[in-house]
Amino acid sequence: MFSSERLKGIDVFVCVADSGSFKGAAERMSLTASAISKGIARLESRLGTRLFHRTTRSLSLTDAGIAFYRTCTGVLADLEEAELSLLAENTEPRGRIRIDLPGAFGRLQALPVILRFAQEHALLLPHISFSDRLIDPIEEGVDIVVRIGGSDVWPAALEHRYLGSEWHIFCASPAYLSKHGTPVTDRDLEQHHCIAYGWADGTVSPWSFSGKHPGEIERRAIAAKFVVGDGEGLVIAVSAGCGIAQLPSWLIKRQLEEGTLVEVLPHLATDGLAINLIWLRSRQALPKVSALLEALADGLVPSASKIQ
Structure with a gap:
């Protein structure tokens, strides 16, 4: 059965990937950088894999992160389309x-x-x-x-x-x-x-x-x-x-x-x-x-x- 837990953190993850930093994602989502970091940590823990390479100067997607990003953006796009189609009555x-x-x-x-x-x-x-x-x-x-x-x-x-x-x-x-x-x-x-x-x-x-x-x-x-x-x-x-x-x-x-x-x-x-x-x-x-x-x-x- 589908669990809503699987959707948690996806929007944060996609926003971080698009922004290239926790700080940038925090500004876009009106959250603190700490909240963004904790959200990514919980998501990685749940998935059992690292999604980002982190250094003091850069943040980049791992191979697993790239694959997950493609899937997540597709899921979010499908949800957006479903909502917009209903709103527009097709x-x-x-x-x-x-x-x-x-x-x-x-x-x-x-x-x-x-x-x-x-x-x-x-x-x-x-x-x-x-x-x-x-x-x-x-x-x-x-x-x-x-x-x-x-x-x-x-x-x-x-x-x-x-x-x-x-x-x-x-x-x-x-x-x-x-x-x-x-x-x-x-x-x-x-x-x-x-x-x-x-x-x-x-x-x-x-x-x-x-x-x-x-x-x-x-x-x-x-x-x-x-x-x-x-x-x-x-x-x-x-x-x-x-x-x-x-x-x-x-x-x-x-x-x-x-x-x-x-x-x-x-x-x-x-x-x-x-x-x-x-x-x-x-x-x-x-x-x-x-x-x-x-x-x-x-x-x-x-x-x-x-x-x-």
Whole structure:
């Protein structure tokens, strides 16, 4: 049978772990540092294991403490969700929600959708992070993840929704084309200033060209005059008239609409990576998750679509 004793000290433990000190937790919980210390000692005694490494200068979680912290934060989150769902009668998006977005695409495309949604739902508390690495939503407690690219096989605990694909196009500024001419074939690019993406190790990303057969893509190394290791930096360079670049359509959608950039060699444009929504299956029924998923699906599909 479940014992309420198991819940004692959990909130104190999580607060200490989040604060990094007994003093910080005491201030947040309006308790004395002594009371916090005694609460942790009782919890460790009950569990029969140490949860923290303690020195005079630092406090850190033990391996057992890390595992227990993950479990406790999940339990507290579930309790919060249960309470909030009852209060909202399962209709109003509210409470904290964790969202992780890819860097440039997240800032330019997904973030505006989330901000509009949050303004429409004043009780929602978004916690938004940006990373281009592959994260584990289960391990890191993230409700919704937006990713460009991803696996074709998904863990059973996750759901995903394909929104569309990047559309990689060649583009340049009108001023550059006026001065250097407009390329007609891929070989013409050899006579132009090419702006490519580069990695920190000095390697340069090749360009993609559509092949002779439908769906066929050929990757070629290019002689780049400018190498820039950031997508938005590439946009700045090509907009400044430095040359021709190959960029995803969502990254330069506004510039194409405004005419500050022009597509060239449209017959050589290629499909890029898939754009996916990923979320925890166990959280899907929560109003805040289901409603935001729909908002992101509606708001990102046009951005993910090919620009012709």
